[in-house]
Amino acid sequence: MxxxxxxxxxxxxxxxxxxxxxxxxxxxxxxxxxxxxxxxxxxxxxxxxxxxxxxxFVLVNNSNNLYDTWGDLLGTDSHVAVAKDLGPDGMGGKQIKNEPKQLQQFRPGDDPRMGAGVQMTDLEGRISGVRGEVYVWLPPQYNDPAYKNTRFPVVELLPGYPGSSKAWFGSLHVAEQLRPLMQRGQIKPFILVAPRTNLLTGADTGCVNIPGKVNADSWLTVDVRKMVIDNFRVGDRPDSWALAGYSAGAHCATKLALSHPDRYRAAVALSGYNDPALEPDSLAGKDPQLRISSNPIHILKSANAAGRPPRTALYVSGAAGDGYQAGIGLRQLAKPPTTVTVQQISANAGGHTTAVWREQVPQVFRWLGTQLKP
CATH class of the missing domain: 1.20.5 (Single alpha-helices involved in coiled-coils or other helix-helix interfaces)
Incomplete structure (x- = not known):
């Protein structure tokens, strides 16, 4: 059950x-x-x-989508088959263009609370060695004959920790909110992709690659991305791709977008943080070197010092002491073509909760519409 x-x-x-x-x-x-x-x-x-x-527990879990399965709760499921050293680019010496297509079978989403149109597949990551479910939602225009030759931009949705890949659909009602706005032309159509991020028992991966442990970065930015490109009408350039996350997922979205400007154009971070050690269970936060190298502040400083500020647009929102200062720190460092938009949320908005992030969905997708193109 x-x-x-x-x-x-x-x-x-x-x-x-x-x-x-x-x-x-x-x-x-x-x-x-x-x-x-x-x-x-x-x-x-x-x-x-x-x-x-x-x-x-059931009511809280259903409201926030913290644990998806009994295996997640009890720590009995394994989602890492192998974790090779994939090198700094996370590719292990391979070229993604040379990899064969990974065509998947999709079935309806396994939870009706996610709403209509959500489909899912079980993906075996060929590069990362990670295996897990991936949920995909197609905009109303996708199956419209008028759009049969259109490629759509993609947003990868990342939950907090602990968090289920269902969370954006089930708790934030992202598809339910966006569908009518897309139908009326008030928001551009996006394909929404929600991959599993809870990969290890009792640990937040921090969305990093750790040889011998987990290749979470490559799972999200290589395997999931390639699978979507192979199975749907989507653009394969960075301008067609973005990430969005809340809490620990916000940290991941910012970190991954800044680390891979060759794969993503934009990222949305809701109530996130820069220092991974702010999540006590973060593997990146517990490793002194990874704590530095996976901090978006360090990533941006290093890129600026090398004379290569990333062509990345960030949207960061949060209350004082809950994400706002993280955004200000990034905005102070941003040099063209990097841009950082910071939105302060009222301290009385509702705290660090899905209700606060749910309210921001239309606004952040309007912003994404100004950043992405097919």
Missing amino acids: SLTGTPFLLTSVVLLIVAVVVPLALWGRIAGPALVRGLARLLMLLFAQVTAITLV
């Missing part, structure tokens, strides 16, 4: 009702010695406590 499915929610509700009704009906009817009666009543109370906690 899925952690995020309706059946598990209904089961939790029924069990809680049973846990309340049973003590009311049987409390005074339990027979036997005092010790037996006391033990039975204690078990009924414990059962009621467990079912109540379980229901609260």
